[in-house]
Amino acid sequence: MLPYNTFDDLSALMQAQFRNGRFDAVCHSAAVSDYLPAGTFTPDPGTFFSARTNQWEGTSGPPKLTLQEGGKIKSSEPELWLRLVRAPKLVDRIRQPWGFAGVLVKFKLEVGISEERLVEVAEASRQQSAADFMVANTLDGAPHWAYLGPIADRYERVPRRELPDRLVLAIEDRYQKQAGNG
Numbered sequence: 631m632l633p634y635n636t637f638d639d640l641s642a643l644m645q646a647q648f649r650n651g652r653f654d655a656v657c658h659s660a661a662v663s664d665y666l667p668a669g670t671f672t673p674d675p676g677t678f679f680s681a682r683t684n685q686w687e688g689t690s691g692p693p694k695l696t697l698q699e700g701g702k703i704k705s706s707e708p709e710l711w712l713r714l715v716r717a718p719k720l721v722d723r724i725r726q727p728w729g730f731a732g733v734l735v736k737f738k739l740e741v742g743i744s745e746e747r748l749v750e751v752a753e754a755s756r757q758q759s760a761a762d763f764m765v766a767n768t769l770d771g772a773p774h775w776a777y778l779g780p781i782a783d784r785y786e787r788v789p790r791r792e793l794p795d796r797l798v799l800a801i802e803d804r805y806q807k808q809a810g811n812g
Contacts, residue, residue, distance in 0.1 A: 637666055637717055644720055648728035655733040655801050658721045659765075665714035671695035672707050679711075725760040733804045735797065736761035741769045749777055749785045756780075762804050765797065 632647075634640045640662065647653075673679070674696055676689040686693035695711060703710065724730045736759050738752045745768070752766035766785075767776040776793050779785030781800055788796050 637663055641718075641720055641723075645723070645728055648724060648730045653730065653732050654805055655735070656724065656730060657735040657737075657797070657801075658724065658761075659735075659737045660720075661739075662720050663717055666717045667712060668715040669713045670698045670703060671711040671713065672698055672703075673709065673711070719759070721759045721761070733763075733801050733808065734759070734761040735763045735765065735801065738764060738766040739769060739772065740766070743768065745771075745777070745787070749779075752777060752785065753780070763797070763800055765793070 632643050634643055640660070672695065673686075674694040676691070677693040677695065678687055678689075679685070680687050686695075688694065698707075698710070721734075721736050724734055736756055738748075738755050740748050740751060743751065748766055748768060752764045755766075756764040763778065763780075764785075765776050765778055772790075774790055775787055776790065777785040778788050778793065778796055778800065786796075
């Protein structure tokens with residue numbers, strides 16, 4: 631096990647492992663943050679966020695926020711605003727630029743969508759990462775089932791208790807085919 635604390639730590643560890651290591655298969659199931667902090671801000675005097683309009687407003691001119699720099703923000707600040715920016719998808723770097731050529735399995739968890747839409751989103755995401763397989767589920771369905779695919783050019787709804795065995799068999803089959811033994 632290689633410990634890490636931050637997104638950047640994990641990215642550096644993964645890059646080093648893929649560039650220097652020899653892996654036959656990777657199941658990237660880590661729940662890596664989708665967003666990274668990009669600053670903490672306080673409203674300037676006369677600037678406020680209106681809950682009624684869901685907009686920033688200023689009493690004497692345009693609203694303005696100030697970036698809080700330094701090691702500690704004073705506890706006397708009446709409110710803080712955290713800016714988050716989208717993080718790069720680490721799984722999208724595994725093939726290129728990190729050069730992994732083995733069997734890659736990606737995982738996808740969605741909320742508030744139909745199973746049909748889940749499969750569409752999962753397949754697009756799998757292709758984005760150049761993954762061999764996708765394990766996809768919804769938050770509600772996760773304890774009970776997941777879609778695994780593509781196997782024979784389609785996704786299969788697999789009971790949760792069968793998923794580990796089915797996934798291992800799919801990985802082994804793909805690895806044998808890539809190695810020229812199947």
